[in-house]
Amino acid sequence: MKRETILKIVKASGVSAGELILVHFWGEDSEKEIANSFLAAVAELGATPVLLQQARSINRDIFASAKESCFDERYFELISKFDAVLDVFACQPIVLGYSLEDEQMDLYRRYMAQLFGKLMECKRFAQIRIPTEANAAESGLDPEDYITRMNEAYDVDYEALGAACRQEAEKYAGAEKAVVHTGEDCELNLDLTGRKWLADAGDGDLPCGEIYIAPVEDRTNGTVFFEEFWLEDEKYSNVTLRVENGEVTGSSDEAVAKLFAGMPRENRIVCELGLGMNPNVKSLCGYTVLDEKMAGTFHIAVGANVMFGGANQATDHTDFVGKGKVEVK
Known part of the structure; x- marks a missing residue:
């Protein structure tokens, strides 16, 4: 996705100068350039960007060993402080894609439930699907067709569309x-x-x-x-x-x-x-x-x-x- 398009999306989401914006990114380190482009776009509009990455490989390691004492209310209260959330996914969110022990998987599910509860308390919450092959697989479309259609849909005149x-x-x-x-x-x-x-x-x-x-x-x-x-x-x-x-x-x-x-x-x-x-x-x-x-x-x-x-x-x-x-x- 072009940086110019990402800037248009971030602007259309309502980001304005002085706000504190969480870029909640679902993707691996190999895809982190996407997240970085969103961070840069937020900063260009005069807001403060903060990144929270949900990489399946990292979450697998974290929640394979996490304890009940992890992720207490202090963590979730931090999440609720943001003015807006840009929920950006390069792959299907929440799905871990790895097997964990039942007790650890239950901990992961509870973490996600509490996390989204706090995310939804923010003033604005925008979900942004990135045109990737991983998301194409979830859509059921041919990857090339999916990516073309998504890029065209995103490259719209947002001011005219909003009006x-x-x-x-x-x-x-x-x-x-x-x-x-x-x-x-x-x-x-x-x-x-x-x-x-x-x-x-x-x-x-x-x-x-x-x-x-x-x-x-x-x-x-x-x-x-x-x-x-x-x-x-x-x-x-x-x-x-x-x-x-x-x-x-x-x-x-x-x-x-x-x-x-x-x-x-x-x-x-x-x-x-x-x-x-x-x-x-x-x-x-x-x-x-x-x-x-x-x-x-x-x-x-x-x-x-x-x-x-x-x-x-x-x-x-x-x-x-x-x-x-x-x-x-």
Whole structure:
């Protein structure tokens, strides 16, 4: 990733002069040039950068021998002092990739849970996926295709994107209903009463470019059609979902219906409506991180939404991206 692009990302995340910024880097020493570029970009904007590296090889050695007395409250209180966190990953975060004794693995899991609890107390938290072969493997895309698509999505005019997202969110502020028209005659009705549209233009999940809202959980009804539909790493074609009182209750595809039927009820609840806004995402590829940001698309999600104004507690959050006409009233 170019340094110029990294500077654009850091600026879009909201970093400003005088702030204390944690660059939380998931990667090995061989990839540390990426972290260094983020540190330099933070400093160029007049803020103070601090690096916390999560290298799998280092964490393996630390947590193979760590004791219960390690990482007490003093450590985690330090984490909560930062104004913002840039969570930068060159590989899949949290996953250790090594076997530890059960007791030591439990210690690692508790460390991560406490760490993220404190990270989320900071004023801002941005997650930034780096276009690497390791992340390509997690995406399911060909590495070259993944890296090209990600770099294009990141190399966007963030000021223009931010303005467009905010304008669209403001336009729909106070709307009480959305209707998603798809396929030949599918119509999904969502109640937005009392809920707020949010904009993601660089200070949340990157690549960025969407506005989204948590609909009232038990008031979504109708059907919605997807020409291409991905669920649990499988691609399906021409899928219609049926939603009753907020819950996905069936599908035109027997295999998809069976997968939904096997989910806990809270993971079948429609929890989000989003609209893609990033003009640099040119086509759908099956990788939701990119697809949901594509300008001209919509996405609905099932599962958890308490983190953005909803009331559905769930273990998962799964997005489905489609094309159609969305009316917000």
